[in-house]
Amino acid sequence: MSSRIELSHVGQTFWVRGDDDKQLREFVALDDLNLEVGAGEFLTLVGPSGCGKSTVLDLIAGLAKPSSGRLTIDGRPITGPGLDRSVVFQQYTLLPWRTAAANIEFALEAASKRGGGMSKKERAERARTYLDLVGLSEFANRYPHELSGGMKQRVAIARSLSYEPQVLLMDEPFGALDAQTRERLQEELVGIWKRAGTTAIFITHDIDEAVFLGQRVAVMSSRPGRIKEVIGIDLDRDAASDTDIRATREFAEYRHRIWALLREQHAAAVPTDTKELTHV
Numbered sequence: 701m702s703s704r705i706e707l708s709h710v711g712q713t714f715w716v717r718g719d720d721d722k723q724l725r726e727f728v729a730l731d732d733l734n735l736e737v738g739a740g741e742f743l744t745l746v747g748p749s750g751c752g753k754s755t756v757l758d759l760i761a762g763l764a765k766p767s768s769g770r771l772t773i774d775g776r777p778i779t780g781p782g783l784d785r786s787v788v789f790q791q792y793t794l795l796p797w798r799t800a801a802a803n804i805e806f807a808l809e810a811a812s813k814r815g816g817g818m819s820k821k822e823r824a825e826r827a828r829t830y831l832d833l834v835g836l837s838e839f840a841n842r843y844p845h846e847l848s849g850g851m852k853q854r855v856a857i858a859r860s861l862s863y864e865p866q867v868l869l870m871d872e873p874f875g876a877l878d879a880q881t882r883e884r885l886q887e888e889l890v891g892i893w894k895r896a897g898t899t900a901i902f903i904t905h906d907i908d909e910a911v912f913l914g915q916r917v918a919v920m921s922s923r924p925g926r927i928k929e930v931i932g933i934d935l936d937r938d939a940a941s942d943t944d945i946r947a948t949r950e951f952a953e954y955r956h957r958i959w960a961l962l963r964e965q966h967a968a969a970v971p972t973d974t975k976e977l978t979h980v
């Protein structure tokens with residue numbers, strides 16, 4: 701239930717209108733971007749605002765086509781969206797008139813129409829399974845307005861996992877949450893990822909989040925967007941329940957290394973303190 705992703709020499713150009721003469725100009729968002737994500741790997745992607753992180757995710761999701769280069773999943777070219785990939789966005793896109801379980805069932809119904817062929821009973825069972833996986837079995841019959849922000853995001857994650865994609869793509873899914881909920885969900889996500897065996901690509905502005913979640917952290921440079929460096933994170937995640945790995949020396953060293961890489965991108969920016977740049 702996992703898949704390998706490969707991006708080679710990927711470029712993405714947009715046509716944008718100039719401020720002064722309103723003429724259309726080419727804007728190079730990504731240029732010669734190369735990245736490989738292993739089957740079952742958890743990769744986090746960080747970089748300065750506007751460097752092209754979401755553009756990379758859109759391309760992998762098949763929501764956009766690159767101007768140049770090649771994207772493959774298990775060696776097959778990515779030509780459009782597919783049930784093998786699922787995206788979780790920052791905003792919980794739940795239907796307010798459907799319960800948590802019904803939101804998941806609805807997504808499964810749509811997926812079934814595209815080829816899954818699941819019965820109503822199977823969809824209900826699958827929804828229960830995944831609500832259980834994200835620790836929300838008791839909230840299956842609640843409506844979105846009866847759930848906290850963190851719960852809504854967990855439903856969104858359960859919904860994305862429910863049709864068992866090989867690849868889970870996440871674009872700042874915890875960006876709108878408070879720090880405590882965010883840390884708890886990070887821990888839960890690591891557990892879910894281990895159990896589900898999915899390949900995960902996770903965009904974040906938060907260096908701590910990138911180090912905590914990623915087996916590797918890909919750091920992007922901007923203008924044009926490229927992969928500047930990929931850092932392997934060797935932390936004992938199994939010890940996470942009894943030890944606060946965020947407080948370890950190794951964690952701090954990884955954080956500093958990534959911060960230093962990002963700092964080069966922020967040469968013109970004001971903050972110089974590590975803490976201020978923990979959010980990029």
Ligand SMILES: Nc1ncnc2c1ncn2[C@@H]1O[C@H](COP(=O)(O)OP(=O)(O)OP(=O)(O)O)[C@@H](O)[C@H]1O
Pocket residue numbers: 714715716727729747748749750751752753754755756
């Ligand atoms: N459809 C589009 N048309 C024109 N320009 C675009 C389009 N989509 C993205 N861009 C530009 O491409 C660049 C990369 O955008 P993208 O959203 O991928 O960056 P990002 O790294 O995800 O940003 P952030 O961290 O702020 O969310 C930006 O300069 C953006 O303005």
